[in-house]
Amino acid sequence: MRWLKENALALAFLVMFLLAVGGQAVAGLLQFNDTQLAEGGEPISFFRYVASSSFAVDVAENWQSEYLQFFLFIMLTVWLVQKGSPESKRPGREGAESDEEQQIGRHAEAGSPAWARVGGLRLWLFSNSLGLVMGGVFVLSWLAQSVAGQAAYNSERLGDLRDPVSWWSYVTSAEFWNRSLQNWQSELLAVLSMVALSIYLRQRGSPESKPVGAPHSATGVEG
Incomplete structure (x- = not known):
């Protein structure tokens, strides 16, 4: 329950996203098949439509x-x-701010990510x-x-x-x-x-x- 509470925002949007994509697929299939029938074609299956x-x-x-x-x-x-x-x-x-403000390099804290403590390419990529x-x-x-x-x-x-x-x-x-x-x-x-x-x-x-x-x-x- 604690994990769900701490990740509730991401999970809520994930569920809504999946419902929206599923709804779009169903509505799109119905529209596509309606057009197919109106033009004298054959309707297609759901799985064929989502792979189209x-x-x-x-x-x-x-x-x-x-x-x-x-x-x-x-x-x-x-x-x-x-x-x-x-x-x-x-x-x-404005700007990228100082190393101290960004808590990187020697300004990193105990809980800072490992790549925030290093320099070079890894720090640039993480930054x-x-x-x-x-x-x-x-x-x-x-x-x-x-x-x-x-x-x-x-x-x-x-x-x-x-x-x-x-x-x-x-x-x-x-x-x-x-x-x-x-x-x-x-x-x-x-x-x-x-x-x-x-x-x-x-x-x-x-x-x-x-x-x-x-x-x-x-x-x-x-x-």
Whole structure:
């Protein structure tokens, strides 16, 4: 029970994620089969659908936009600040900060991770590991979207008796960028809303909000 309590936030989002992916798969299958029947085709099974390029591209295009959002937010908040937002560092603390502030090298504490105590490449990798992983997942998701999207796009073209296109032609097409940008703009708007609205609005008890009584100008303060 203690383990569940200490990991409740991650577990809650994991359960919601699995339910959402399962729901998307079921709804997508129903929509796909409805289109198949309307066009005189045969419906397909659930397992064939979730292994299809049609399902893969829908999942990958959402994943890459989400990880782009977090990658940009993680990296930009190193150097950029927003006065009054709990999502920002305090003005004047822009940058990677000193070794003492980051508790690395000789400033490491008893409970600090082992790689925080060393220097060289290992320290650099650990110091930038969150951004590297988020950026890496974005790139991989983008590539997965492009490959699955090309396959789905060519399937539609072949159904219309048109020639398939190459990967390069697909990733430079309006089809690909329309799918990508419609997700990017919504993610960037969500981050902008969180950064700006948290200056003036509060949610009692949430670490994403300032304390209810904190001044609007308070920056980098969590409730």
